[in-house]
Amino acid sequence: MKKAAKKHPPTTLRLILGDQLNEQHSWFRRKEPDVLYALMEIRQETDYVKHHIQKVTAFFATMRAFAERLEKMGHRVVYLELDNPANGQTLPANIQALIKEHRCTRFEYLLPDEYRLDQQLRELADGLPVKTAAVDTEHFLTNRQDLERFFDGKKRFMMEPFYRMMRKQHQILLDDEHKPLGGKWNFDQRNRNAYDGKAAIPKPLLFKNSVSDIVHMIRTEGISTFGHVDPERLIWPINRPQAVKLLQHFVNSQLKCFGTYQDAMTAQSWSLFHSRLSFALNTKMIHPMEVIREAIHVWERNTKAIRIEQIEGFVRQILGWREYMRGMYWMLMPDFASMNFFELHGPLPDYYWTGATRMKCMHEAIHQSLTQAYAHHIQRLMVTGNFALLAGVDPDAVDAWYLGVYIDAVQWVELPNTRGMSQFSDGGKVATKPYVASGRYIHAMSDYCGECAYDFREKTGAKACPFNSLYWAFFERHRNKLASIPRIGMMYRTWDKM
Numbered sequence: 001m002k003k004a005a006k007k008h009p010p011t012t013l014r015l016i017l018g019d020q021l022n023e024q025h026s027w028f029r030r031k032e033p034d035v036l037y038a039l040m041e042i043r044q045e046t047d048y049v050k051h052h053i054q055k056v057t058a059f060f061a062t063m064r065a066f067a068e069r070l071e072k073m074g075h076r077v078v079y080l081e082l083d084n085p086a087n088g089q090t091l092p093a094n095i096q097a098l099i100k101e102h103r104c105t106r107f108e109y110l111l112p113d114e115y116r117l118d119q120q121l122r123e124l125a126d127g128l129p130v131k132t133a134a135v136d137t138e139h140f141l142t143n144r145q146d147l148e149r150f151f152d153g154k155k156r157f158m159m160e161p162f163y164r165m166m167r168k169q170h171q172i173l174l175d176d177e178h179k180p181l182g183g184k185w186n187f188d189q190r191n192r193n194a195y196d197g198k199a200a201i202p203k204p205l206l207f208k209n210s211v212s213d214i215v216h217m218i219r220t221e222g223i224s225t226f227g228h229v230d231p232e233r234l235i236w237p238i239n240r241p242q243a244v245k246l247l248q249h250f251v252n253s254q255l256k257c258f259g260t261y262q263d264a265m266t267a268q269s270w271s272l273f274h275s276r277l278s279f280a281l282n283t284k285m286i287h288p289m290e291v292i293r294e295a296i297h298v299w300e301r302n303t304k305a306i307r308i309e310q311i312e313g314f315v316r317q318i319l320g321w322r323e324y325m326r327g328m329y330w331m332l333m334p335d336f337a338s339m340n341f342f343e344l345h346g347p348l349p350d351y352y353w354t355g356a357t358r359m360k361c362m363h364e365a366i367h368q369s370l371t372q373a374y375a376h377h378i379q380r381l382m383v384t385g386n387f388a389l390l391a392g393v394d395p396d397a398v399d400a401w402y403l404g405v406y407i408d409a410v411q412w413v414e415l416p417n418t419r420g421m422s423q424f425s426d427g428g429k430v431a432t433k434p435y436v437a438s439g440r441y442i443h444a445m446s447d448y449c450g451e452c453a454y455d456f457r458e459k460t461g462a463k464a465c466p467f468n469s470l471y472w473a474f475f476e477r478h479r480n481k482l483a484s485i486p487r488i489g490m491m492y493r494t495w496d497k498m
């Protein structure tokens with residue numbers, strides 16, 4: 001534990017969690033000599049699920065850079081490395097020890113985004129012999145309960161009306177009469193094309209952060225991780241200047257094709273026109289409104305080169321989906337985490353941990369997840385997620401994999417996307433129908449099938465694409481739960497004819 005200077009004994013201990021690295025927070029506007037900021041690397045967080053090595057490394061590297069930044073800004077900081085003998089390895093143990101050691105009379109924490117941590121800190125705060133306060137992170141555009149209030153009394157919780165309300169509330173992409181720019185709220189129909197090679201795919205901006213000390217520590221401390229990391233070249237942004245650089249790279253080189261190819265998949269590129277900003281956003285190094293405003297600013301100066309559907313498609317992800325998912329999480333937790341609408345109990349196939357499968361689409365999505373800790377949305381949803389649901393994998397196992405494997409995986413956003421959108425385990429709260437598809441969809445949206453050991457056209461036989469028979473078997477198996485869903489009924493008429 002780094003000793004905080006004794007000159008001004010701190011009276012307030014302020015906790016900053018690993019995904020609360022928002023240097024623009026009002027806490028940091030003034031230097032307060034009687035405040036001690038605490039950040040800690042703890043086994044409680046490394047061990048609750050098995051994480052990708054890049055994820056643990058990137059979080060620790062970013063936390064360390066943030067602590068240094070705060071010190072440079074003149075704040076008093078105590079940072080507990082994972083291998084520090086004084087580290088009690090849980091939030092309660094460390095906070096209680098710090099309060100005692102520094103004779104603090106007050107404890108403040110930023111509201112956690114995970115239910116688990118929220119409960120833990122609430123209980124801890126209740127039992128502490130000092131005054132306590134929970135403070136907003138000043139990151140999101142909605143409060144935890146805003147979405148629940150928005151849908152109060154409604155039976156369905158669709159993203160679209162929420163998104164439109166957000167556009168109006170924040171005056172985003174509206175004309176003088178408060179109508180949507182371009183005459184429509186949604187340009188999805190013009191977007192979501194397969195990659196046709198008409199636009200060159202820009203090279204992703206990859207940082208070369210040296211993290212060998214952290215990787216060494218993780219290994220020596222025996223933390224169980226998986227996946228690949230290059231200790232001399234961690235590609236993810238670990239501080240705010242890098243996060244801003246990544247944003248600039250996106251708006252200047254990828255935004256112009258973002259919407260068009262947002263659902264495309266190609267073996268030529270692992271990130272296509274996606275921003276890869278999710279880690280910077282989820283650690284709060286960068287603010288969602290900052291991202292939206294910067295993208296709109298660049299679009300306004302280049303409306304000939306960047307069409308409205310590109311910027312609308314991007315804004316929708318952050319202003320719409322991201323806030324919506326967070327609201328759904330708080331609305332449905334804690335029951336959400338154990339929902340299992342289809343009563344699935346199958347194991348996750350071994351190749352999710354190795355990529356060793358002859359299905360080219362699965363191999364590509366899993367292999368890049370293991371090497372880069374990243375897959376873009378449609379790979380997560382329509383390849384690995386689609387397969388897990390069709391194959392009847394227990395949503396607990398699916399959740400654990402998604403929570404471990406991605407650089408951006410934090411439960412408030414992972415869970416509604418996995419258990420809700422992808423696995424339909426909530427029975428249709430997040431999605432109106434299960435996101436399942438046969439080999440034909442993957443063929444239409446990717447160039448994977450051409451190089452596959454299986455044939456996307458075949459439904460039976462040794463060469464048949466596994467997605468096909470699994471797809472129809474899924475509908476047959478769950479007829480009693482699905483046939484009454486309006487958008488699904490048609491599938492049964494086709495199946496019955498077949």
Ligand code: FAD
Pocket residue numbers: 273274275276277278279281282317318321322323325375376377378380381385402403406408409410413414415417418421422
């Ligand atoms: P872009 O395609 O460039 O999109 C821009 C930003 O929009 C993202 O950075 C993200 O902040 C936001 N966004 C886009 N789609 C979503 C969405 N569905 N929900 C919330 N925000 C969205 N996202 C996470 O941040 N963490 C997760 O753990 C996570 N798990 C997922 C699991 C599954 C099964 C699925 C289907 C999706 C998951 N997503 C998750 C959502 C989405 O896939 C990622 O946000 C996105 O792929 C991140 O890459 P990007 O930054 O290049 O995104």
Ligand code: SF4
Pocket residue numbers: 359360361362438439440442443448449450452453454455456465466467
């Ligand atoms: Fe995937 Fe089937 Fe296409 Fe092979 S044929 S890449 S398994 S969709």
